[in-house]
Amino acid sequence: MTTPELDVPKISLRGVKKAFGPKVVLDGIDLDVGRGESVVIIGGSGTGKSVLLKSILGILQPDEGRIHIDGEDTTHIGGRDRERAMAKFGMLFQGAALFDSLPVWENVAFGLIQGQRVGRREARERAVATLGAVGLSPDVADLFPSELSGGMQKRVGLARAICTRPEIIFFDEPTTGLDPIMADVINDLIVKCVKDLGATALSITHDMASARKIADRVAMLYQGKLIWVGPVSEIDNSGNPYVEQFIHGRADGPIKMQIKAF
Structure with missing residues (x-):
């Protein structure tokens, strides 16, 4: 038996449109992300993946359409309601x-200190x-980001993302700039951390290995539209050219x- 709350998508977008002048970046996006689900949006550079994330976060306002978080319409909320969401x-x-x-530990604890007013100790x-x-030892806590390798910086970024135990985690090109082995380490950590938290995940990437x-499901964004959405297990048989x-x-x-020709 299910409860009504569990039937409501964690994130829901309906008819979301966003343009910058004559350039239409999002052209009627419909997408549901279920509770505890990991959805990855793929697509080339400049296809609007980051604009989609920023619209959900409220950094950008859609020109049309609605965005719901846990069933609440967050499309145009602001102030304390936006902070709560x-x-x-x-x-x-x-x-x-x-x-x-800031030293590493303050980077990781930034949301606790600034957002939740947790004491420094x-x-x-x-x-x-x-x-x-x-996978980072306690002695890393007092180092500064400039003293870390790229892979360690990415782990610290992941630690910051999960330190407040969020219900929803966004991953923006999580393996960019990493060698294939470190990228796979980060992917494994993402899967583990999301599972341990029971969080909902929405990621954007052009890295198919990631x-x-x-992903549980993959959605491809092209020319402002989601042209294919399906289980990751079916992506090799999508039938979509x-x-x-x-x-x-x-x-x-x-x-x-x-x-461009120069």
Whole structure:
């Protein structure tokens, strides 16, 4: 027997449109992300993946359509209502986006200290514990981001994303700039952390190895529309020529890259 709350998608988008001048970036996006589900949005650079995430977060306002979080219409809310809704989110930014002037533990505990007003002593303890969850030892806590390798920075970014125990985690190109082995380590950590938290995950990437590892479902964004949505297990048999070209990285196909002549 199910409860009404469990039937409501964690994230729901209906008819979401966003344009910048004459350029239509999102053109009527419909997407549901269930509770505890991991959905990965794939697509080339400049296809609107980041705009979609920013619209859900309220950083950008859609021109049309509705966005619901836990059944609540968050499309145009602001102030304290927006802060309350955003408290459910954690995010791993592309390139980790750590604060250079703060030691690692303060980076990880930033949401605890600034968002939840947790005391510094408790925040540090929780930060060190979270670093352990992503495979980093306590001595890393007092280092600065400039003293870390790219892979370690990405782990710290992941620790920051999960330290507040969010209900929803966004992953923005989580493996960018990493070698294939470290990328796979990060993918494994993402799967583990999301499962341990029981969180809902929405990721954007053009890295198909990452998408295959972390996704339950995959959605492909092309020219402002989701042209295919389905289980990751079915992506190799999508029957969609755009999806097939993208996942196999072929130059020839219906997707034409815009190349400027100099």
